[in-house]
Amino acid sequence: MSDEEQREAVLMAIDRVATRMQDEKSHLTDLDSAIGDADHGANLARGFTAAAEAVEGSEDDVDEIVKKIGVTLISKVGGASGPLYGGSIMSASQTLSEEGLTAETSIAFAEAYLEKVLDRGGARVGSKTMVDALTPAVHTYKKSIEVDELPPVTALAKAVAAAERGVAFTVPIRAEKGRASFLGWRSVGHQDPGATSTLFIMQELLATAEKF
Amino acid sequence: MSDEEQREAVLMAIDRVATRMQDEKSHLTDLDSAIGDADHGANLARGFTAAAEAVEGSEDDVDEIVKKIGVTLISKVGGASGPLYGGSIMSASQTLSEEGLTAETSIAFAEAYLEKVLDRGGARVGSKTMVDALTPAVHTYKKSIEVDELPPVTALAKAVAAAERGVAFTVPIRAEKGRASFLGWRSVGHQDPGATSTLFIMQELLATAEKF
Amino acid sequence: MKKLINDPEDIVDEMLEGMVLAYPDRLRRLDGTEVLVRADGPVDGKVGLVSGGGSGHEPTHAGYIGDGMLDGAAAGQVFTSPTADQLSEMVKACDAGEGVLNIVKNYEGDVMNFDTAAEMAAMEDIEVEQVVVDDDVAVEDSLYTSGRRGVCGTILVHKAAGAKAAAGGDLSEVKAVAEKVIENTGTMGTALTSCVTPDKGEPTFDLGEDEIELGIGIHGEPGTERTDMMSADEITTHLTEKVLEDLALDDGQEVMTIVNGMGGTPLMELFVVNRKLQEILGEHGLETWDSWVGDYMTSLDMMGCSVTVCAVDDELKELLGAPVDTPALKQ
Amino acid sequence: MKKLINDPEDIVDEMLEGMVLAYPDRLRRLDGTEVLVRADGPVDGKVGLVSGGGSGHEPTHAGYIGDGMLDGAAAGQVFTSPTADQLSEMVKACDAGEGVLNIVKNYEGDVMNFDTAAEMAAMEDIEVEQVVVDDDVAVEDSLYTSGRRGVCGTILVHKAAGAKAAAGGDLSEVKAVAEKVIENTGTMGTALTSCVTPDKGEPTFDLGEDEIELGIGIHGEPGTERTDMMSADEITTHLTEKVLEDLALDDGQEVMTIVNGMGGTPLMELFVVNRKLQEILGEHGLETWDSWVGDYMTSLDMMGCSVTVCAVDDELKELLGAPVDTPALKQ
Numbered sequence A, B: 001m002s003d004e005e006q007r008e009a010v011l012m013a014i015d016r017v018a019t020r021m022q023d024e025k026s027h028l029t030d031l032d033s034a035i036g037d038a039d040h041g042a043n044l045a046r047g048f049t050a051a052a053e054a055v056e057g058s059e060d061d062v063d064e065i066v067k068k069i070g071v072t073l074i075s076k077v078g079g080a081s082g083p084l085y086g087g088s089i090m091s092a093s094q095t096l097s098e099e100g101l102t103a104e105t106s107i108a109f110a111e112a113y114l115e116k117v118l119d120r121g122g123a124r125v126g127s128k129t130m131v132d133a134l135t136p137a138v139h140t141y142k143k144s145i146e147v148d149e150l151p152p153v154t155a156l157a158k159a160v161a162a163a164e165r166g167v168a169f170t171v172p173i174r175a176e177k178g179r180a181s182f183l184g185w186r187s188v189g190h191q192d193p194g195a196t197s198t199l200f201i202m203q204e205l206l207a208t209a210e211k212f
Numbered sequence C, D: 001m002k003k004l005i006n007d008p009e010d011i012v013d014e015m016l017e018g019m020v021l022a023y024p025d026r027l028r029r030l031d032g033t034e035v036l037v038r039a040d041g042p043v044d045g046k047v048g049l050v051s052g053g054g055s056g057h058e059p060t061h062a063g064y065i066g067d068g069m070l071d072g073a074a075a076g077q078v079f080t081s082p083t084a085d086q087l088s089e090m091v092k093a094c095d096a097g098e099g100v101l102n103i104v105k106n107y108e109g110d111v112m113n114f115d116t117a118a119e120m121a122a123m124e125d126i127e128v129e130q131v132v133v134d135d136d137v138a139v140e141d142s143l144y145t146s147g148r149r150g151v152c153g154t155i156l157v158h159k160a161a162g163a164k165a166a167a168g169g170d171l172s173e174v175k176a177v178a179e180k181v182i183e184n185t186g187t188m189g190t191a192l193t194s195c196v197t198p199d200k201g202e203p204t205f206d207l208g209e210d211e212i213e214l215g216i217g218i219h220g221e222p223g224t225e226r227t228d229m230m231s232a233d234e235i236t237t238h239l240t241e242k243v244l245e246d247l248a249l250d251d252g253q254e255v256m257t258i259v260n261g262m263g264g265t266p267l268m269e270l271f272v273v274n275r276k277l278q279e280i281l282g283e284h285g286l287e288t289w290d291s292w293v294g295d296y297m298t299s300l301d302m303m304g305c306s307v308t309v310c311a312v313d314d315e316l317k318e319l320l321g322a323p324v325d326t327p328a329l330k331q
């Protein structure tokens, strides 16, 4: 992809994610009502809308655009998901600074992003958080490209499917991190909001990738 | 009636009234909810129960017993109905001090009681208060005995019927006194709680009188 | 209905016990009554200041007992005026020989019981004066009503008269101050929900999801008008304009304001109301000298608020701004 | 849902405007932020004390800004931690050169954002220390949770650390005091109803007419356990025993207590709870040195309360009893 195409792709992606978060606002908030504090939908809708606005029509390089998205999320989302989404995007944006967006850098981005989430939040797979959607997605994406030598869009589609399973996996387990952990055993049977929003973001990334 | 019978009658009456107020507690409170502050039932149940207990087994003369009932109501009911019921009973008890309870003194009592209510509360017929039940009852009682020369029990039965019409009369009119007056035109269509409790008391007086 | 109560019959008694346990150095209960008085009262050489009324308006009334405010407060049953005998015990206990001012809210029950109490106290040679607060502009004062109700403005009467008494004013001076506040104060309230009394256990009145009551009192009585739900700014405008219309103040007049919560409304929302209130006052050319926001005179768990405006001059500013030290109000 | 709001998106902004209008001499808003600071701050020679968190807990946090307590408070969206950039603006604005102590409640969002803010401030050579309050005994502190929550005990941390800072303590001394309060404080809460957030407009969780949640937090999150409705005495016993079990205090220990309302519960009921709380403490051989009753740390319009017990020694008594002058707390 040319620099121009990369920029277009990133801008389309953030627009789609912003729209999706608006659409899913009450859905995410409902999930957060059951085991959290009923703000996840509002947090992400507010944050991603602001992020899309912040980079609209930008002429910057993609790493700068992505960094700006991260910074905006940090300053607009708040809560636990703000530093997790925003901080990790900001930090992972560095992987795009040299070569822009390629198959390789997209893997590096995904890994850096996952690592930062784990680092900052201290959750692990099975903690019933966004990590449960993210981990299988990142692992699948990497393996599909590096080992199975699939094209990135196909790999991304497999990653989305993996994230879906991760979301489903959060339902029957007990939370160990986040507000849901306060509920103890009562968190069992509920789907994690952050894992769900992670899946939505990936679905929009895939839809964007399919256009390029 | 002998002194002994008079005392028995008064004690039976207050017992019956206390029981009736307990039974009608939530009914009266419901009426007060619509155009007042939802406490008339509790006020009267508390007050008349205390009054019945205060005079239980008393060996005093009837005027003393009745006075004690009034004093107890003053100190237990509170609100608007406390001084109106209690104060007026206390004050009217003087009409029984010389000759006890006779046809004549019962008329004097009723008149003194009505006068005190009018005096203290400043309401008139048509203000949508207890006065609307009380006035026709007292007028009918007096006329039935003095003009129609009916026996007191029959006169009392006619007075109860008059009070019933007074209660019905409170429904379609606008309140001018009491909390219901704050509602202005919105008070129209509701039955006055104090007029209703006045009717209940009279019904119990009649039931008592029929036993003697 | 779910409430933190044991038996509804015991709630006033238990509340008073809990209050005295919370403020043992400040409050004392008169034996066998529902009356609280200053632990260190009566205060030598000072006019006594007492108030009272039904319970359910906390921190009113006993929360305002203390230096610079009340000497005693009588708690009736929920929304029911205290009885005359208790009121007269209170008056007696709060007299230090300089006389006592009864601050009464304009409800027939309160007025009749306080009247009787004043007579009883007078029989014991206590000098008693009485003022009746009727700041609620929602109710028209006409031959056809029992007059305007006393609502949140009562707190300002307590405050100013309390400061005057603390400063050594005599009974007639203290009464004059109370009357000055009454003349210069207007209040109007709204309810978004009905309160639930412990005894009834259900809302006193039914209000639809999209309706509110305007001109609400503080006793869970329905308001004077029912309208569709409106935004905070619209509601504030409605309440404030009604109050200002009643007060008819001159341009440049200094005022103090209260945004009072009815008990169930979060403080957050009261500040939202205050924002609009101050904007409106500015538009009317009025100057806010001081503004209070909080739960001063409540109606159990009712959601809603009232807006109070009091026109102040130098005398009232000095008195309303004077130090006060009570459980519910300190400055 | 009916609330005194305009657009839910504007509520925090409008609340802050309304607060500054109510306390123009006390509070100042940092331009372009949701941060309030002392109007007269930073105070020369004094360690800065800041706190913050989601909105909806009013009067927490900004209500405690003032002499003897906080220098700044950041208001996040409702129940959402403030963002790191705002927190770092606050820290900068509250540093008078003596360093700043961040008082953080133990929620991952708060901790992560405050951590980032501390890093940002450190980069500008501001000395920053942080304490994390986790007084909620309902949540077990284990590998399998994110630790105990910070709830109403936070107010006592503000108070004691604020007094220490006002008395000229240096950053490490102020921090030590904060940690001492944290170690000696336990809280447990109950909800009779769920709160309704402005954004969602419906109860966060459904609770039957005969059910209550025990071990509730302050963010409308469901509690740790659901039980049948109980009397005030039973609920108080349950909460208090749980707190005392956690604190394991010696006979004769002096304590201070808070009965804190969640926002929608009438003050009347909180006094009923205080009555039983004090009785239980007596039975345990504990001595109440001071007790507070009121809405200190709320959860919007939630009905319910929490019970806080803090074991005090001479140092804490001096600090907790020291004068304080803020919109929400004066003594």
Ligand SMILES: Nc1ncnc2c1ncn2[C@@H]1O[C@H](COP(=O)(O)OP(=O)(O)O)[C@@H](O)[C@H]1O
Pocket: A032, A036, A037, A039, A040, A043, A044, A078, A079, A080, A081, A082, A084, A117, A120, A121, A122, A123, A128, A129, A130, A131, A177, A178, A179, A192, A193, A194, A195, D079, D080, D081, D108, D109
């Ligand atoms: N420590 C953590 N590590 C990873 N993810 C977390 C952690 N804590 C919370 N989350 C995620 O954040 C989501 C909640 O985000 P949000 O509701 O916006 O913030 P808050 O919990 O502060 O209200 C959870 O559903 C979970 O997926």
Ligand SMILES: Nc1ncnc2c1ncn2[C@@H]1O[C@H](COP(=O)(O)OP(=O)(O)O)[C@@H](O)[C@H]1O
Pocket: B032, B036, B037, B039, B040, B043, B044, B078, B079, B080, B081, B082, B084, B117, B120, B121, B122, B123, B128, B129, B130, B131, B177, B178, B179, B192, B193, B194, B195, C079, C080, C081, C108, C109
């Ligand atoms: N001024 C008055 N004169 C006569 N009756 C009155 C007056 N004010 C109120 N009442 C009566 O009292 C009743 C209400 O009594 P209650 O509910 O016990 O007291 P409150 O109104 O103080 O709550 C009304 O229904 C009315 O009949």
Ligand SMILES: [Mg+2]
Pocket: A032, A036, A037, A038, A039, A040, A079
């Ligand atoms: Mg959340």
Ligand SMILES: [Mg+2]
Pocket: B032, B036, B037, B038, B039, B040, B079
């Ligand atoms: Mg009534």
Ligand SMILES: [Mg+2]
Pocket: B037, B039, B079, B080, C054, C078, C079, C080, C081, C109
């Ligand atoms: Mg009443």
Ligand SMILES: [Mg+2]
Pocket: A037, A039, A079, A080, D054, D078, D079, D080, D081, D109
């Ligand atoms: Mg949150």
